[in-house]
Amino acid sequence: MTGKYHRPHKWNWFLSKPAYMLFMIRELTAVFIGAYLILLLIMLAKLGGGEAMFSEWLVVLRSPLWMGLHFIALVASLWHSITWFNLTPRAMPFFIGEKRLADPLVATAMGYGPWLVISLVILWGVLR
Amino acid sequence: MPDEKTITLEIFRYHPESDAGPRFQSYDVPYNEDWVVLDAINWIKDTVDGTLTYRWSCRMGVCGSCGMMINDEPKLSCAVFLKEYYPNPIKVEPLVNFPVERDLVIDMDGFMEKLQSIKPYIIRDDVNDTSQGEYKQSPAELAHYKQYTMCINCMLCYSACPVVGSEPDFLGPAALALGHRYNKDSRDQGFDQRMEKMMEHEAVWGCTFVGECSVVCPKNVDPAGAIQQAKASAAQEYFKGFIMPRGAGK
Ligand code: SF4
Ligand code: FES
Numbered sequence: 461m462t463g464k465y466h467r468p469h470k471w472n473w474f475l476s477k478p479a480y481m482l483f484m485i486r487e488l489t490a491v492f493i494g495a496y497l498i499l500l501l502i503m504l505a506k507l508g509g510g511e512a513m514f515s516e517w518l519v520v521l522r523s524p525l526w527m528g529l530h531f532i533a534l535v536a537s538l539w540h541s542i543t544w545f546n547l548t549p550r551a552m553p554f555f556i557g558e559k560r561l562a563d564p565l566v567a568t569a570m571g572y573g574p575w576l577v578i579s580l581v582i583l584w585g586v587l588r
Numbered sequence: 589m590p591d592e593k594t595i596t597l598e599i600f601r602y603h604p605e606s607d608a609g610p611r612f613q614s615y616d617v618p619y620n621e622d623w624v625v626l627d628a629i630n631w632i633k634d635t636v637d638g639t640l641t642y643r644w645s646c647r648m649g650v651c652g653s654c655g656m657m658i659n660d661e662p663k664l665s666c667a668v669f670l671k672e673y674y675p676n677p678i679k680v681e682p683l684v685n686f687p688v689e690r691d692l693v694i695d696m697d698g699f700m701e702k703l704q705s706i707k708p709y710i711i712r713d714d715v716n717d718t719s720q721g722e723y724k725q726s727p728a729e730l731a732h733y734k735q736y737t738m739c740i741n742c743m744l745c746y747s748a749c750p751v752v753g754s755e756p757d758f759l760g761p762a763a764l765a766l767g768h769r770y771n772k773d774s775r776d777q778g779f780d781q782r783m784e785k786m787m788e789h790e791a792v793w794g795c796t797f798v799g800e801c802s803v804v805c806p807k808n809v810d811p812a813g814a815i816q817q818a819k820a821s822a823a824q825e826y827f828k829g830f831i832m833p834r835g836a837g838k
Contacts, residue, residue: 463604464687464695469753476660480750483798547797550813551820558731 486543492536545571593619595670596677597628599640602688610688612679613637619674626654626665629680629692642692649806652740655747656692657681662747662804683747685756699743702759706767706785711778729774736769736814738807745801745811751794758794759786761801761811768814771821779821787822795819 474480506517549566594616602610617628633640644654647666654665686694745761746752795815802812
């Protein structure tokens with residue numbers, strides 16, 4: 461038997477195609493979401509430390525650096541959520557008889573719809 | 589013919605008995621708007637270089653044997669026209685993520701083993717023949733898995749998948765989609781047996797949902813979607829395992 465030729469798999473494969481890069485960006489957005497969750501935990505700890513401690517922390521958060529980081533985290537989580545909602549119909553198909561429900565319908569029912577409702581409830585709670 | 593138009597094909601060559609490594613060879617082929625890349629390769633084989641080795645059969649997107657990397661994209665060479673590239677040259681290579689046997693021919697033994705490992709056939713606890721009549725299925729039941737039966741085993745999805753590239757043992761898109769196809773078949777009772785394989789580390793959980801398998805699939809199988817659904821089943825099985833250990837309740 462003669463030898464087979466094995467082509468190497470490059471470590472930087474994700475640079476070879478825009479679609480791979482978009483995938484990597486989606487994965488990376490998770491880092492910002494994770495970081496933001498840690499921030500929320502810190503916030504809870506500060507809240508537990510009394511009102512003075514919390515308002516001090518709020519002043520810190522108003523600095524341009526923190527505002528900038530919040531903005532990045534917001535963009536990252538929007539990107540992550542929207543790409544994920546668009547993928548859900550393929551992971552969770554629904555059928556009525558022989559007919560598979562259209563993807564936008566499932567994405568709305570499973571993702572965008574609840575997102576909107578929950579956001580409105582929170583907004584109502586804040587503005588009330 | 590005066591000033592006949594031509595197009596250049598740069599083809600990956602590798603003959604293990606004489607070549608230490610691969611090389612590229614250029615061929616000028618008469619340009620014909622109606623030709624697909626496979627026609628051009630057949631022309632080369634018939635008129636200039638009989639040593640060029642590749643697989644094909646149906647020339648109509650059915651047999652799944654003519655998959656190649658065409659300008660770095662996995663495609664059926666019988667389904668992509670020269671005019672999509674003309675006047676630029678076309679680079680033709682064997683499907684990536686597979687060992688190369690000779691020229692454009694890849695070694696698909698590993699792929700065949702993966703397909704077999706998920707038991708791609710109907711498994712029954714009772715009689716496994718039609719002596720008691722056929723197993724009936726409604727059109728609605730068929731609809732749940734029909735898409736996944738369209739696979740022609742062309743392996744384009746394996747070339748598009750970076751996980752296959754970095755973990756050669758990963759079962760891969762087509763095999764997992766095929767396992768899901770049988771799991772979703774209302775006549776089948778082999779879910780537990782099949783899931784044992786599909787829940788291993790190099791199976792459904794290996795998939796990171798890059799999704800390129802479904803983009804390159806010429807038959808709209810959507811293996812990526814099938815794998816996410818299989819993940820949901822696997823997670824259910826996993827939690828069921830806590831409540832009711834395997835084998836119990838049978
Ligand atoms: S799932 Fe699609 S790309 Fe993959 S082997 Fe089947 S037909 Fe080819
Ligand atoms: S030759 Fe059969 S699919 Fe291309």
